[in-house]
Amino acid sequence: MSKKSYVLVGTGGRAEFFYGALVTDYQATGELKAFCDVNQTRMDYANGLLEKTYRHPRVNTYTADRFDDMIHNERPDYVIVTTVDRTHHRYIIRAMELGCHVITEKPMTVDEEKCQEILDTVKRTGKEVRVTFNYRYAPHNTKIRELIQDDVIGEVTSVHFEWALDTQHGADYFRRWHRNKQNSGGLLVHKSTHHFDLVNFWLNSEPKTVFASGGLRFYGKDNAEKRGVKHFYQRAYGSEHAKEDPFALHLDQNEHLKSMYLDAEMEDGYQRDQSVFGDGIDIEDTLAVNVVYKNKAVLSYSLNAYQSWEGFHVILNGTKGRLEAKVVERSYVNSGGKKADEGALEERKLMVMPMFSESYEVEMEEGVGGHGGGDPILLNDIFGEPVQDRFNRAANHIDGAKSILTGIAGNYSLKREQAIRVDSLLDFN
Known part of the structure; x- marks a missing residue:
């Protein structure tokens, strides 16, 4: 595998996940060449971490208005995008126009117009966009995909999916830039994109109709x-x-x-420590969503950002039985310095309940690392030498678009108090 070169735009909380891996485990396959950000102090701090924590030389830095200069000077193969969500599309599109492939944090973008621009640019330039859905790679989530793919519970007809954010991690979305929907798309886009992608991944389908309800019931x-x-x-x-x-x-x-x-x-002027009960919060903390998929399966989904535990409970009903999973994760504050533990598991249980035989618990590989053990596998997939994957976990721009469409449609549904047809939002042709 030839060595690839990378630059990274957006040196905030999520950036070190990528550049830290590049300069340690993936030095043989990748080279980090530069940082780009609106904030020079933050880039200087990232460079300090490179030197002190990773024993790696400092890299060149470019302010955001010199993004094009960075691409022309450094000639990277890939641009890693970890900026504020509302600016993802700007760097994704420009990187492709300047001849680079892109690796972007989820969500790929925050609304359908920006998403359409990305899809059109991929088609026009022929460049690739990878969206980093860590949760696909977590062993328990991959096992669910495997059981469905192997027809263990038959055709999945309905899914009930509850995600709980606790008062450490959940509250964090209401302290920082995510608290404004124009920045993040709200939790239905920023956070639930992970979850809607998992349902798309498990069902091998995509959303058709979305109805959402909810509001700011706890914070604000x-x-x-x-x-x-x-x-x-x-x-x-x-x-x-x-x-x-x-x-x-x-x-x-x-x-x-x-x-x-x-x-x-x-x-x-960015303040990372705003009060969760302060002015200016316009995202929801309590959400319920109903989705009909193109394969006729239905989803009932809920997200609450102020619970006593962190994790999810999912039930998948099929024509041959039922699958139930409960996963409890270790909570964290984003960028709080415990990067290896973010999303690590405290408890997990996966049960299969066949229609005409005894229920049984499914044994799973023990994942190591953040996002339920998904992080190390994802990093190898994007920076290392990928192995053949029967589950097709690598997510491209189409997967990125389909994952955010449920949340985008949900935001419209919240405003209009009616169901939204997803195909009215985007043109994949």
């Missing part, structure tokens, strides 16, 4: 009094009231968060 200023919040503050840093708030994030007490965000505020 309007709910503060009901949650026992006595004193309003907009951000934790410098606030006396935040010291007694269990939801407050104290950037100055975590060296990683301080260096990446607090010390970088002077450049872009």
Whole structure:
């Protein structure tokens, strides 16, 4: 396998997952050449991590307005996109136009117009876009795909999927830029994209009709009094009231968060530690979605961002039986410095309940690493030497589009209080 060169745009919390792997486990197959960001302080911190943590030389840095210069100067094979969600499309499209392939964090983008632009650019340039769906690679999620593919429960007719975010991880979406739907598409796009992709992956189908309901039921200023919040503050840093708030994030007490965000505020004004009960939150924390798929299966899905545990419970009903899985994950604060543990498993159980025989528990490979053991397998797939995969876990731009369409349609449904036909949003032809 020939050595590939990479540049990375967006050096925030998710970036180190990629560049840390490139400069350690995948030095033989990949070379990191440059960083690009709107914030020079944050790029300098990333370069400091390269030197101190990974014993790797500093790489060139380019401000966001010099993205084209970076591509012309560094001549990378791939651009890794880990910026704010609403800007993904900008760098994905321009990278392809300048002759590069793209690896992008999920969600691929936040609305159908930006998604259509990406699809059209792939067609026009012939370049590839990979979307990094870690959860596909988690052994328990792959096992579900295997059982369905091997006809263990027959044709899947319905799915019930509940995802719980706890008051550490779930609250974190309401402290940072994700709290604004124009940035993230809301949790239906930013977070649930993982989950909707899993259902597409398991069913080998795609959404046809979506109906969603929900709202901001726990967080936000309007709910503060009901949650026992006595004193309003907009951000934790410098606030006396935040010291007694269990939801407050104290950037100055975590060296990683301080260096990446607090010390970088002077450049872009971004505040990573906003109050979850402050002003300006316009995303939902409580969501219920019903989906009809093209293969006629139906999904009932719920997401709650303020629970006492982290993980999911999924039931798949088929014509030969039923499959039930419960997975409890270790919670975390994004960029909090425990990268190896993010999404690691605390508990998992997978049961098959045949229609006319005894139920049994399915043994699964023990995954190591974040996202239920999916992270290391994904990294090898994108940076190493991929092996033949009967489950086709590698996700391209079409998979990326189909995963966000459920959330995008759900956002329209929330506004209009009616079901949305997915094929009215995008043209794949």
